[in-house]
Amino acid sequence: MRGTSSTSLREVTQRFEQLLRGDDVVLGTVAADLFGIADAIDSSNQLVRTLSDGGRPAEVKESVVCSLFEGKVGPVALELTLEVVRRRWSEQEDVLDALEQLGVEALLEQASREDALGAVEEELFQVSRLIEDSGELSGALDDARGTPGRREGIITRLLEGRAHPLTVALAARGVERRSDLKPARRLLAFAEIASARRRRLLAVVASARPLAPEQLDRLGSILAGIYGREVQINTELDEDVVGGLRIEVGDDLYDATVLARLAQARTRLVA
Structure with missing residues (x-):
């Protein structure tokens, strides 16, 4: 992200770090909630436009978020979503990318607490290369006709028992959501986020x-x-x-x- 979106993401990430300090925060649940919220918003072009519209009052966007998700997701994920829609974003997709990145950060924070962040980073890189080097696998995961569940199933069956469970969860998310980036590049982006968390x-x-x-x-x-x-x-x-x-x-x-x-x-x- 660049410009306005970069500033907004930095501010939201700072709030994210504050919210995760609570002992009762279940990071896997926060990540699942954020991914689910991003997918729900992504399912409606009108909803994406509404929540990314910098000219629309923040109160209106907050009201939409609360009406859709309050009581259906945890308080941390809801608060982070409100933080996202309160801010200005350069592109519509940046709202979705921000929500997803916060979910990824939650899983990587869990890896850090398990002293497995370095291993997860390396595995994400290796899975990215595996997809890149296999035309058959790359084609199956980039097939526009395939459902998110099918793509998730392919990568989960490939990695379960061979990689850290958090790597499996992140890889599944990487191939599940459709975006401008190919699946291999999305997983490499997740590895880069892990590296940044290690200050590298x-x-x-x-x-x-x-x-x-x-x-x-x-x-x-x-x-x-x-x-x-x-x-x-x-x-x-x-x-x-x-x-x-x-x-x-x-x-x-x-x-x-x-x-x-x-x-x-x-x-x-x-x-």
Whole structure:
């Protein structure tokens, strides 16, 4: 999110952190409520427009939320939803994205309390790569004709007993909701949120051959110097990466492969 939405999300997240301090807060229930609220709003274009309309009085939007969800979801999820609709958002979809991200944050906070946040982050990355590398799996999870329940069932059967239960829950959510992002990219986004909770950035490093530990340490130091914070490096092998590395850190791409340099040289010659 950018601009107004970025500010609104930061404010809502701060309120989220305050609400989760209560000992009686069941994080899994909060997440399920927030996902359900997002899906219910998403089912009606008119409802999305109403709750994302910056020109509509906050009191009107709050009244709509209360009439729909009060007594049907827990008090934490309801309060967070009210916090979301009170604020201004740059795009209609940002309201839905904010509610979903709060649900994801709730599950990741549970992982943190179980001392499993690092493991969940790594598993989300690996599942993202698994989907990306399998045309059959990617096609099944991106099939517009498939129902959310079917997509959720596919990923749940694949991961149950092989990954942390919170990873399974997050992966199921990642493939269940339709959005502009492909399922693999949505799970990578969830991994990036986990990395941010660990006060780290997530870097995806592709190379033709496995990198030695000393190479990874040096690369980590270089990236930490660039971004001013620790960087979690996840590696993948890609035979198309010849004689170099392709590094993705958020929206930043550092492509230092032979093929990339040849393409750049070709572009300069044509120009």
